[in-house]
Amino acid sequence: MADAAVVARGDGVELVVAETKPGKIAPIAVRRYRLAESDDDNPDGPGYYFKKLSATSYPAKAQQTVESVLKKETSNRPSN
Numbered sequence: 001m002a003d004a005a006v007v008a009r010g011d012g013v014e015l016v017v018a019e020t021k022p023g024k025i026a027p028i029a030v031r032r033y034r035l036a037e038s039d040d041d042n043p044d045g046p047g048y049y050f051k052k053l054s055a056t057s058y059p060a061k062a063q064q065t066v067e068s069v070l071k072k073e074t075s076n077r078p079s080n
Contacts (some may be wrong), residue, residue, distance in 0.1 A: 003066045005074045012036075015050050018070040028058040028069045 002019035013035040020028045033050035058069050 001066055003070050005070055007074050014053070016070060016073050018066045018073065020066055025060045025062055027060050028064060028066055029055065030058065030069060030073055031055045032073070 001022040002017060004015060004017045007014045007016060015033040015035070017031045017033075018028055020026045032053045032055075034053050035048055036051040038045050038047055038049060058064060
């Protein structure tokens with residue numbers, strides 16, 4: 001099970017992805033990416049891509065859902 005959100009910040013655009021294994025209580029993994037311009041290393045590639053900023057994990061808890069973690073990550077986290 002996974003969910004994602006795109007968040008516009010003053011210094012850029014971020015993609016936040018939260019996911020866990022379906023059907024049981026399991027840790028929830030969160031990955032954060034920032035929209036970035038491609039550089040000279042990839043001249044034939046796309047003009048923009050999502051560059052990985054961070055990865056974290058929330059411990060397995062019965063009351064914690066992918067949606068609640070995603071809301072927490074996108075509502076009050078300062079930009080990097």
